[in-house]
Amino acid sequence: MLSNEHIKQRLIEKFNDQVYGFEEPYGTLTFEAPREMNLKVLNFLYDEEDLKFRFLTDLCGVHFPGQGEKELAVVYHLHNLEDNVRIRFKVFAPLSKPDIYTATGLFSSANWMERETYDFYGINFIGHPNLRRILNVDEMDYFPLLKHYPLEDQSRVDKDDEMFGRGGSIGFGTAKTDHGTVVEAEKHNAGEEKV
Amino acid sequence: MSRPVSFNIKKKPLVSDISMAEMPEGHQGEGFFATTLDSVIGLARKNSIWPLPFATSCCGIEFMATMGAHYDLARFGSERVGFSPRQCDLLMVMGTIAKKMGPVVKQVYLQMAEPRWVIAVGACASSGGIFDTYSVLQGIDQVIPVDVYVPGCPPRPEAILDGVMNIQKLVGKESLRRRSSPGYKTLLESYGIQ
Amino acid sequence: MSEQHIKLPEGSIEKTTTTLNLGPTHPATHGVMQNILELDGERIVSAEQTVGYIHRAFEKIAERRPLYQITPLTDRLNYCSSPINNMGWHLTCEKLLGVQTPKRVDYLRIIIMELARISDHLICNSIVGVDSGAYTGFLYVMQYRELIYEIYEEICGSRLTTNIGRIGGFERNFNDIAFRKIEKFLDEYPRVLKEFENLFTRNRIFMDRTIGVGSISAERALNYGFTGPNLRAAGVDYDVRVHSPYSSYEDFEFDIPVGTTGDCYDRFLVRNQEMWQSLRLIRDAYQKVQEFKGAEADVYHADVPEYYLPPKQDVYTKMEALIWHFKIIMGEIDMPPGEVYNSVEGANGELGFYFISDGGRTPYRLHFRRPCFIYYQAYEELIKGSMLSDAIIVMSSLNLIAGEMDA
Numbered sequence: 017m018l019s020n021e022h023i024k025q026r027l028i029e030k031f032n033d034q035v036y037g038f039e040e041p042y043g044t045l046t047f048e049a050p051r052e053m054n055l056k057v058l059n060f061l062y063d064e065e066d067l068k069f070r071f072l073t074d075l076c077g078v079h080f081p082g083q084g085e086k087e088l089a090v091v092y093h094l095h096n097l098e099d100n101v102r103i104r105f106k107v108f109a110p111l112s113k114p115d116i117y118t119a120t121g122l123f124s125s126a127n128w129m130e131r132e133t134y135d136f137y138g139i140n141f142i143g144h145p146n147l148r149r150i151l152n153v154d155e156m157d158y159f160p161l162l163k164h165y166p167l168e169d170q171s172r173v174d175k176d177d178e179m180f181g182r183g184g185s186i187g188f189g190t191a192k193t194d195h196g197t198v199v200e201a202e203k204h205n206a207g208e209e210k211v
Numbered sequence: 212m213s214r215p216v217s218f219n220i221k222k223k224p225l226v227s228d229i230s231m232a233e234m235p236e237g238h239q240g241e242g243f244f245a246t247t248l249d250s251v252i253g254l255a256r257k258n259s260i261w262p263l264p265f266a267t268s269c270c271g272i273e274f275m276a277t278m279g280a281h282y283d284l285a286r287f288g289s290e291r292v293g294f295s296p297r298q299c300d301l302l303m304v305m306g307t308i309a310k311k312m313g314p315v316v317k318q319v320y321l322q323m324a325e326p327r328w329v330i331a332v333g334a335c336a337s338s339g340g341i342f343d344t345y346s347v348l349q350g351i352d353q354v355i356p357v358d359v360y361v362p363g364c365p366p367r368p369e370a371i372l373d374g375v376m377n378i379q380k381l382v383g384k385e386s387l388r389r390r391s392s393p394g395y396k397t398l399l400e401s402y403g404i405q
Numbered sequence: 406m407s408e409q410h411i412k413l414p415e416g417s418i419e420k421t422t423t424t425l426n427l428g429p430t431h432p433a434t435h436g437v438m439q440n441i442l443e444l445d446g447e448r449i450v451s452a453e454q455t456v457g458y459i460h461r462a463f464e465k466i467a468e469r470r471p472l473y474q475i476t477p478l479t480d481r482l483n484y485c486s487s488p489i490n491n492m493g494w495h496l497t498c499e500k501l502l503g504v505q506t507p508k509r510v511d512y513l514r515i516i517i518m519e520l521a522r523i524s525d526h527l528i529c530n531s532i533v534g535v536d537s538g539a540y541t542g543f544l545y546v547m548q549y550r551e552l553i554y555e556i557y558e559e560i561c562g563s564r565l566t567t568n569i570g571r572i573g574g575f576e577r578n579f580n581d582i583a584f585r586k587i588e589k590f591l592d593e594y595p596r597v598l599k600e601f602e603n604l605f606t607r608n609r610i611f612m613d614r615t616i617g618v619g620s621i622s623a624e625r626a627l628n629y630g631f632t633g634p635n636l637r638a639a640g641v642d643y644d645v646r647v648h649s650p651y652s653s654y655e656d657f658e659f660d661i662p663v664g665t666t667g668d669c670y671d672r673f674l675v676r677n678q679e680m681w682q683s684l685r686l687i688r689d690a691y692q693k694v695q696e697f698k699g700a701e702a703d704v705y706h707a708d709v710p711e712y713y714l715p716p717k718q719d720v721y722t723k724m725e726a727l728i729w730h731f732k733i734i735m736g737e738i739d740m741p742p743g744e745v746y747n748s749v750e751g752a753n754g755e756l757g758f759y760f761i762s763d764g765g766r767t768p769y770r771l772h773f774r775r776p777c778f779i780y781y782q783a784y785e786e787l788i789k790g791s792m793l794s795d796a797i798i799v800m801s802s803l804n805l806i807a808g809e810m811d812a
Binding site: 275 | 428429430431432436437457458459460461462465466477478480481484485528544547548550551554564565566807808811
């Protein structure tokens, strides 16, 4: 049985302290590596006979605003089909220079998943054969899933944001008040500051 | 606690086997019937509308159910659904129209020949539905003129049939000169269609 | 002579291939997807896919909504089998919150999920028939999808986009009419499925049109991230219900049909066989549900007061129930922080939910791992070298649902 301990040990043996942040939320081993190493780690997990993570389940991006070097994340979910073990691998990049090597050489399924991540977050995958927008309109000039862009189309005239609870005093926790969002404002009023 | 859902639990007896369309008003005599040209053409058109199903998402599956044997759109004269805009009368837009798809809808509408009608089936086609986002067109009446809106998410097949029946009412009462009238021209120009 | 009047684009005179736009609206594309094909006569030389014609930004909407308001979004992913998406989402939330559902709830969930799977495979297989010219099968089996819709209506009130279930179980117990309708389905449907099989499986024309068309090897399929019936038709027996059982699937015995060549015929047969296995699962689950007697037969949800709305009688009489009701509806319940990835076996493959929660009321990030999006990339490889009509059959046998592809 391939256990998380064994995988962690093999990774630390091979990459020493370049893999870090080992956690096991809900039973899935999660770790991070610097973004230059992502292909090396993926190849290692693919080739080794006792690791055999040869199925890329998912590839997505996450935006953590205000984290500097670790603002944009790319999360790989890999699956070892024979031993039925899943693993999660994250790499981070700053918003100013979001360059990450592409995994399409190893997994053909990463092709469109990386295009989707580029479309949503603006992450530039170096070496991708066809990096252009996939789901949004080609002429779009911003990356919509970044946290500082709104969900709604701001140019629509038939819907009144005030009535929908947006931009007004009831923001379902997300509208801005003096103390940050409404959630944070409530916590401030109740005396528990958000750490 | 829970109310059971059941339809048609009281059997309604059939009044007659065949339902006849109502005669338009006119003058009748021995072997002839005279009426206005409008009403005759309206009667003929409304009972043989050929729809173009522009099905994009979930409402398209309810349309498939409407076309099926249970709800049967064919008995309203729409036996032949066509996919070529040149041959169809009614553009049924069913499903969410994203901004990427907007020009496609407009192009299909432009390719249809007069007289043409448009029915927006579902909440997404009528007003954007539950998707108030940057990528969804908030209703197809932003790009093409719409005649009938059918609300619902997705509307039940009975609601789609009701929408088609309302189109039939519009078709039956339409004047023959409407498509060349100045009012219609201004309507099309407000959408940028010459 | 004619060059003076017609301005031809650069390089078009030397071109030996024709460009054909199998555009977003086309009778054979089930949903909106575009293929730009380069044809040499009738043979396809290359193809380019464009998706995104129904991109509704689900992932961004989900960052704004508390957990229950995301269930209607998941409905509209694979809208032919929406209960599976709903259950998958509820299972993900239950994994994050650490909720254990009682056995009866699990068995009822299995009945609904397998009905949804049958409903989706019915559409896919009958549309393969329609695209190869046989319209009868489609009209015949649509009648039986109406039976499945009636069962959904009995339980949740809606036919297609069901929004069925709650975190921890169901919103109401299945009443007698629902059970009678399930029994009626189990009685009538096997005969219909047998007739449908007889119509297509050994039909000479259908076999000629689908055998050898759009085949893919197991290695390429795994590399492209295929899951579900398409992968099983290529020979790999990966099924999430068996590998990581959820909702008490481990209590049941069922087979996983596996094909050999991964062509359209194998996919058709795999889906048909999966329908038989689903019928077997529904029958077994139904029997097991009938074995619960007395007080156990009234259990239809787990005890999750923070996420499950209390019954209305209690809301009007008891204080705690009133407070919970208020907090749930106004969205004042905070989730535990953490990240979880959970997947279920959707009708098209592994439908995954990657949920990052930062301790607030709405997800910080919710990503849907959509099988259709991932395996549509392989379409060019599947149709290269075959003819135009084969491209249509491959598209419908892959069961591409546009709502799931673009999300």
